[in-house]
Amino acid sequence: MSIESVDRFDGPVTLYCDDCKTGLDFPSFKKAVAFKKAQKERKPGWRSSMVNGVWQDFCPKCVAKWASGASIKVEPPSGTGG
Ligand SMILES: [Zn+2]
Numbered sequence: 001m002s003i004e005s006v007d008r009f010d011g012p013v014t015l016y017c018d019d020c021k022t023g024l025d026f027p028s029f030k031k032a033v034a035f036k037k038a039q040k041e042r043k044p045g046w047r048s049s050m051v052n053g054v055w056q057d058f059c060p061k062c063v064a065k066w067a068s069g070a071s072i073k074v075e076p077p078s079g080t081g082g
Contacts, residue, residue: 017046018056019065 013032015024024046026032035046045060058066 015057017059017062018051019058019062022059022061024059 011029013026013029015026015032015035016022017024024035026035038046045063046057047063048055048057050056
C-alpha cells in the first residue's frame with residue numbers, strides 16, 4: 001500500500017494500487033485503516049499479496065487481471081530508507 005503525505009492521523013488520504021496506481025480516496029486516515037481491515041474481509045474487492053517479499057495492495061481491476069492469467073508488473077522495492 002502506498003499512502004501519500006500521512007503526517008497526521010485523521011486527515012484525508014489516498015491509497016494507490018501497487019500495480020496500476022489506481023487511487024482510492026479516503027476522508028481520513030482512520031478510514032484508510034478500515035480499508036486495510038476490510039481487505040481481509042474482501043469487501044471493497046481490493047487485495048493484498050506478497051510480492052518480492054513485500055506486501056502490496058491491488059485494486060479489483062488488477063485482481064480481475066490475475067484471474068485472466070495476467071502477470072503482476074510490480075517493481076521490486078528500491079531499498080529501505082532511514
Ligand atoms: Zn490496479
